[in-house]
Each structure stands twice: as structure tokens, then as C-alpha cells.
Amino acid sequence: MPLSRMQIQELLDENHEHTCDGYGCEHVCVKIAAIADLPSRFGQFQVVAFYNNQDGKEHAAFVHGDIWDAEDVPVRLHSECLTGDVAGSLRCDCRDQLETAMRAIGEMDKGILLYLRQEGRGIGLTNKIRAYGLQDYGYDTVEANLALGFLDDERDYSIATHMLDSLKVRSIRLMTNNPKKLNALRDYGIKVNGRIPLIIPPNPYNAFYLQTKAKKSGHMLDESGKEHLMEQRDRPIVEGMTAEQIIQFGEE
Ligand SMILES: [Zn+2]
Numbered sequence: 386m387p388l389s390r391m392q393i394q395e396l397l398d399e400n401h402e403h404t405c406d407g408y409g410c411e412h413v414c415v416k417i418a419a420i421a422d423l424p425s426r427f428g429q430f431q432v433v434a435f436y437n438n439q440d441g442k443e444h445a446a447f448v449h450g451d452i453w454d455a456e457d458v459p460v461r462l463h464s465e466c467l468t469g470d471v472a473g474s475l476r477c478d479c480r481d482q483l484e485t486a487m488r489a490i491g492e493m494d495k496g497i498l499l500y501l502r503q504e505g506r507g508i509g510l511t512n513k514i515r516a517y518g519l520q521d522y523g524y525d526t527v528e529a530n531l532a533l534g535f536l537d538d539e540r541d542y543s544i545a546t547h548m549l550d551s552l553k554v555r556s557i558r559l560m561t562n563n564p565k566k567l568n569a570l571r572d573y574g575i576k577v578n579g580r581i582p583l584i585i586p587p588n589p590y591n592a593f594y595l596q597t598k599a600k601k602s603g604h605m606l607d608e609s610g611k612e613h614l615m616e617q618r619d620r621p622i623v624e625g626m627t628a629e630q631i632i633q634f635g636e637e
Pocket residue numbers: 403404405406407413414415547
């Protein structure tokens with residue numbers, strides 16, 4: 386059962402009045418601003434729009450099934466990637482990860498995908514494209530990777546935690562391939578009861594994951610020869626990866 390009209394009204398009313406000291410050291414506070422049905426190609430969802438008090442970014446939760454007061458709700462965190470999510474860029478695999486997670490949640494009893502508006506993991510679209518541009522001219526990719534991949538995740542977790550609290554989720558199972566994320570989220574006060582691996586189907590565009598040689602050289606190149614960048618916090622497991630590769634991914 387999706388959120389009922391009464392539940393929606395209750396959420397909107399209490400969020401309208403909501404104030405708090407904020408979550409995390411940046412004191413992020415989010416408020417549910419609007420909710421609507423969202424039938425999608427991945428199943429029946431409701432979309433919940435969140436406003437936040439920090440930077441005017443509007444985050445979204447895609448909610449499937451009865452999550453009200455629910456335990457063990459499957460949750461996926463996805464950071465916005467305009468080039469991947471919208472244009473199907475092959476410089477990253479955000480689109481594959483997003484679609485796989487949405488499809489998986491749509492087929493489950495219930496689940497939530499939190500869509501966090503943190504393009505390029507917080508550096509913004511322009512800086513991300515700048516980093517891409519540098520790579521196109523053959524600049525060292527270390528700089529690009531630093532900018533894209535290794536930012537502090539602290540803010541992500543505080544927003545996600547607040548969003549889950551606002552949605553009245555009691556406990557979750559996190560869709561991730563990295564067991565370390567479970568404790569990181571617990572530190573923010575989320576009751577994490579387990580983990581669901583995210584396994585994406587193999588396709589011509591993620592074949593480089595399956596090539597150990599590419600991995601060993603320290604670079605994963607896509608078909609065009611451009612280095613593939615990690616923009617989501619979780620690396621995907623591609624069907625067909627060896628056990629060794631999977632373990633290696635989880636440890637990094
Ligand atoms: Zn708040």
C-alpha cells in the first residue's frame with residue numbers, strides 16, 4: 386500500500402511546522418514540501434520532495450509500498466549525476482546503478498531511493514565538467530578523481546538520515562556493496578538491520594569491470610578509452626565478476 390491521503394496530509398502538516406537543530410555538523414534540516422503519485426517504468430512509486438535549509442537544493446525520495454512506521458525498509462542512496470542519470474554518460478555508471486536500484490525496489494514489497502542533489506558528489510556540475518574537460522586534454526586524472534570521488538560523505542549521511550526520519554522509517558536494509566557503509570550510517574543514528582547487494586547486469590558499457598587486467602593497471606577504461614570515474618559512493622557489482630573482484634571492491 387502506498388502512503389494514504391491521510392498519511393500524506395499528516396506528513397505535510399507536521400513538516401510545515403517542523404524545526405530542529407539539524408543533523409550532522411552542518412546542521413542540515415530538511416522538510417517534506419510535497420508528495421505525489423509517480424507511476425514509473427520501474428513500478429508504482431510516490432515521489433516526496435524535500436526542501437533543505439542549507440543551499441536551496443531540493444532532494445527527492447522515491448517511495449514504493451508501505452514504508453510508514455516500517456522496519457527493514459530497503460533503501461538506496463543515489464547522488465545526482467546529470468550526465469549519467471539523464472544523458473546516459475559512460476564516463477560513470479550512475480545511470481546503470483540508478484535503474485538497477487529503481488527496478489529492484491519496484492519489484493520488492495517496499496523500498497525507498499533517496500535521490501540526493503549533490504552533483505559530482507558536491508562539487509557541482511560545472512566543476513565536474515571541468516574535471517572531465519581536463520581529462521579530455523590528457524591531464525592527470527588524479528585531480529579529477531579527487532574532485533569527484535573522495536569527498537567527505539558526512540553531509541550525504543546527515544541528509545539521508547533526516548529524510549528517513551521525516552518519512553517515519555523505523556529501520557532499513559541498505560542497498561550497497563560496501564559493508565562499511567552500514568556502520569557509517571549507524572553512526573548517524575539510522576537503525577540498519579542489514580545489507581542488500583546491488584548487482585547490475587553486464588552490458589557492453591560496463592565490461593571493463595569484468596576485466597581484471599584493466600583493474601590491475603589502476604585504470605578502468607570505457608570503450609572510448611576514457612577513464613571511467615566513480616561518482617556514486619558504492620561501486621557496482623556486475624554479474625560475472627569474480628569473488629576476488631567483489632571482495633576487492635568492498636574493501637576499497
Ligand atoms: Zn529538521
